[in-house]
Each structure stands twice: as C-alpha cells, then as structure tokens.
Amino acid sequence: MTNEDPDIFGGGSSVLLVNVIVNGKKGSIYIDESGKIGETCEGTNAGLKSEAEFIIDGNGAIATPGFTNTHTHAAMSLLRGYADDMHLQQWLSEKIWPLEAHLTGEDVYRGTELACIEMIRSGTIAFNDMYFFMDQAAKAVDEMGMKAVLCHGFIDFGDEAKRESEIKATEALYSHVKGMNNPRIKMATGPHAPYTVSREGLTWCSEFSKEKDVHLHIHLSETETEVKECIEQHGKKPAELLEECGCLTNKTIAAHCCWLDDAECELLGKYGVSPSHNPASNMKLAGGRAMPYQKLLDAGANPTLGTDGCSSNNNLDILEEVKFAALLQKFFWNSDTVLPANEAYDMITSAGAKALGFGPGRIEKGAPADIVLIRTDVACNTPLYNPVSNIIYSCGSNAVDTVICDGRVLMHENTIPGEEEILKKASETAFDLVRRKEDAG
Numbered sequence: 254m255t256n257e258d259p260d261i262f263g264g265g266s267s268v269l270l271v272n273v274i275v276n277g278k279k280g281s282i283y284i285d286e287s288g289k290i291g292e293t294c295e296g297t298n299a300g301l302k303s304e305a306e307f308i309i310d311g312n313g314a315i316a317t318p319g320f321t322n323t324h325t326h327a328a329m330s331l332l333r334g335y336a337d338d339m340h341l342q343q344w345l346s347e348k349i350w351p352l353e354a355h356l357t358g359e360d361v362y363r364g365t366e367l368a369c370i371e372m373i374r375s376g377t378i379a380f381n382d383m384y385f386f387m388d389q390a391a392k393a394v395d396e397m398g399m400k401a402v403l404c405h406g407f408i409d410f411g412d413e414a415k416r417e418s419e420i421k422a423t424e425a426l427y428s429h430v431k432g433m434n435n436p437r438i439k440m441a442t443g444p445h446a447p448y449t450v451s452r453e454g455l456t457w458c459s460e461f462s463k464e465k466d467v468h469l470h471i472h473l474s475e476t477e478t479e480v481k482e483c484i485e486q487h488g489k490k491p492a493e494l495l496e497e498c499g500c501l502t503n504k505t506i507a508a509h510c511c512w513l514d515d516a517e518c519e520l521l522g523k524y525g526v527s528p529s530h531n532p533a534s535n536m537k538l539a540g541g542r543a544m545p546y547q548k549l550l551d552a553g554a555n556p557t558l559g560t561d562g563c564s565s566n567n568n569l570d571i572l573e574e575v576k577f578a579a580l581l582q583k584f585f586w587n588s589d590t591v592l593p594a595n596e597a598y599d600m601i602t603s604a605g606a607k608a609l610g611f612g613p614g615r616i617e618k619g620a621p622a623d624i625v626l627i628r629t630d631v632a633c634n635t636p637l638y639n640p641v642s643n644i645i646y647s648c649g650s651n652a653v654d655t656v657i658c659d660g661r662v663l664m665h666e667n668t669i670p671g672e673e674e675i676l677k678k679a680s681e682t683a684f685d686l687v688r689r690k691e692d693a694g
C-alpha cells in the first residue's frame with residue numbers, strides 16, 4: 254500500500270480501494286466525498302480510478318466492515334494496571350472510585366484520545382462509552398474521527414440531591430452533543446446499574462431517553478451478588494426491575510448480562526435489547542458465569558461485544574475480545590458449536606452497528622464507508638481458507654493496516670497522525686492523576 258500524500262487523512266475526499274478481498278471476492282471499493290460507499294465491484298475497476306482523489310492499493314488485504322465496541326469507559330485507559338487481581342466490589346470501592354474522585358475534564362480528554370488510538374489499532378470505528386466529563390470525551394472523539402454514543406454515568410445511590418445533579422449532568426451532555434451537530438457523535442442516558450441507581454433515577458433515565466429518542470446504556474447482572482441483593486431489595490430480578498422502570502427498549506445496551514436467567518433473556522428478547530458481552534472483564538473479575546449468548550439470541554435480543562474499561566480488561570482490543578468471546582462461550586456452556594466464527598463476526602460488525610444506530614455494519618452501496626483493511630501477507634493470515642475464521646481466531650490486531658470511518662482515513666499503513674504526542678500526554682496525565690490522589694491523602 255502506498256501513502257504518497259499525507260492529506261489522505263483529511264477526509265472529504267473520494268477514495269478508491271483496489272486489490273482488496275471484499276465480501277469474499279477480489280475487488281475494489283469506491284468511497285465518495287460524502288463518506289459513503291459508492292460502489293463495490295470485482296476486479297480493479299479502472300474506470301473509477303480517474304474519479305478518485307486517492308487510491309489505496311490493499312495488496313490483497315481483507316476489507317471488512319469496521320468493528321463496534323458496545324461497552325467501554327474509554328478514559329479508564331489512564332487506569333490501566335492501577336488495580337489488578339481484585340474482587341469487583343472491593344476493586345471499585347477501594348481503588349477505582351477513590352481515584353476517579355480526582356478526575357478532571359482534561360484527564361478524560363487525554364484518556365479518551367489514548368483509548369481512540371488503541372481502538373483504531375484493532376479496527377474499531379465506533380464505541381459506546383459511559384464515564385464522567387463527557388463533553389471532553391466528545392471533543393476527543395470528534396478530533397480522532399471515530400463514532401461514539403456517549404453517556405454520563407448516572408449514580409444516585411438513592412440520594413435525591415445526587416439524583417438532581419446527575420439529571421443536570423445528563424441534560425447538559427444532551428445540549429452539548431446537540432450543539433456539536435456531528436452525526437458521528439450521539440448521547441445516551443447512562444444509569445450505571447440497578448445497584449447504584451434508585452427506581453426514580455432509572456425511571457427518569459428511561460423517560461428522558463424516550464422523550465429525546467436517545468440510547469440507554471446500563472450495567473446489568475454482572476455478579477451473582479447484585480442479583481441476590483436486587484431480589485432482596487426490590488422483590489424482583491434485575492431485568493424485571495428495568496422493565497418496570499421502562500429501561501428495556503431496542504435502544505437499550507445492557508453490559509455484561511452474565512447472571513440473567515431464562516425468563517430475563519426472554520424479556521430482553523421481547524424488547525429487542527442489545528446485550529454487550531464483555532468476556533475479558535468477566536474472566537478477570539471472576540464473575541463466575543458467562544453471558545447466556547445463545548438464550549439471548551434465540552429470544553430475539555441483539556447480542557454484541559464490548560471490552561469494558563481498561564482497568565478490568567486491560568486493553569481495548571476488540572479482536573482479542575472477540576476471540577475470548579468465541580472461546581469463553583464454548584468453554585462455559587460446554588458446547589463446541591456455540592458462538593461460531595460467523596456469529597462472533599456479526600457481533601462486532603452488523604449487530605454492533607445496529608445497537609448504536611450507525612448504519613448496517615456491512616460493505617454495501619450507500620452504507621457509511623466504515624472499512625478496515627486487514628493484511629493477508631502475514632503469518633497469522635496464512636493460509637487464508639476463510640477470512641472470517643482468521644479474523645475471529647487467528648489474525649490479531651497487528652494485521653490491521655488501514656481504518657476508514659465515514660470515508661475518513663484514520664489509520665493508513667499502520668500510521669495514525671499525532672499518535673506519539675497523544676501517548677506522551679496520556680502517560681503524563683495518568684501519573685499526574687495518581688499524584689493528585691496521593692497528595693490528597
């Protein structure tokens with residue numbers, strides 16, 4: 254592949270991808286100035302060469318739809334390696350929340366930039382994010398050229414004053430994102446979890462989501478303890494509580510979903526919820542159970558994949574995650590056929606894109622040009638009997654060569670403009686955050 258002109262990163266240009274494998278055949282893809290796929294065809298399509306401002310020779314690369322990460326806390330990239338090998342509640346209350354209390358908007362901006370770099374490197378073009386100072390996350394996403402659904406993590410612990418401030422933060426994010434007028438960036442409501450948000454808070458979030466037609470992003474049934482406590486406190490299982498509060502819709506993304514029982518899977522299916530499977534985080538925090546993927550799919554839900562934050566994973570590599578998902582499902586449910594490669598691939602392409610409302614997640618005429626080129630001239634892609642099998646099971650992120658989001662080239666020939674400076678700033682910011690916490694005692 255050649256990168257003769259650095260302006261290839263600018264966006265707003267027509268690009269012709271030649272010599273790529275697209276939908277299983279050797280061919281070309283034309284991307285128009287508006288960032289849409291104009292045409293895909295077999296062969297080199299010499300006719301279109303004269304129209305395109307840039308030509309990228311894929312040198313036999315696989316052209317795949319860009320990947321979607323449906324659950325993360327991007328700026329937690331700054332907390333990578335800060336607290337490992339702990340029980341979830343202890344990890345959150347003793348290490349993570351005390352450090353997060355010192356976060357600033359600048360931290361979230363730098364952490365989200367770093368997260369974008371990491372996600373782009375694994376072929377991710379869109380993500381669903383829950384954290385704090387989300388106007389700063391939005392600024393980073395805007396500059397990095399990715400797509401994201403952003404929510405302020407809403408926690409009230411049943412306290413009315415806290416609820417009022419969370420409502421204000423959510424409303425402020427709504428106005429901010431609306432004002433940005435960037436179709437790649439959307440907001441959602443983000444009730445953190447049934448164990449951290451009151452019924453009133455959950456109901457407010459569901460009503461606001463419906464009124465504004467935005468997504469709702471929540472953690473659901475990650476641990477057995479939270480399920481038991483929900484039944485003790487509310488006399489209901491967590492998914493039933495969410496139904497009662499209006500939180501289950503086809504714009505709901507529910508992270509983890511490990512401990513759902515059959516009836517709760519049916520509920521998520523009935524409302525067309527998108528569960529986000531987070532296998533690395535669940536294994537690391539020893540959640541004890543894998544998301545019931547097959548039950549959710551059969552019930553009509555839209556299972557997708559997320560990495561969770563960098564403190565419980567500890568990276569944002571969706572290709573590593575998808576392999577974990579395909580393996581964990583088989584291991585935990587003792588079935589060698591559950592979550593086959595083609596379904597795992599759907600989770601990170603079409604299902605993920607559907608969950609966030611970012612196009613079909615397929616390479617087809619008229620779709621947003623969200624395209625990733627994966628090198629085939631590397632050991633892990635040799636031989637290439639089945640591109641989808643290799644993407645899920647063998648190739649890994651170091652085979653990702655070029656990433657295009659809405660027609661804008663974000664990475665080309667393994668290069669992301671500005672990466673060195675972003676890593677430097679993120680490292681300084683992370684150490685400064687920990688120093689501020691230590692200084693405060």
Ligand SMILES: CSC[C@H]1O[C@@H](n2cnc3c(O)ncnc32)[C@H](O)[C@@H]1O
Nearest residue numbers: 326349383384385406407445472562
């Ligand atoms: C209020 S913003 C999001 C909030 O969630 C915390 N978090 C990160 N990972 C997890 C997890 O696996 N379960 C529950 N909560 C998690 C994060 O640290 C933020 O405080």
Ligand SMILES: [Zn+2]
Nearest residue numbers: 472508561562
């Ligand atoms: Zn999470």
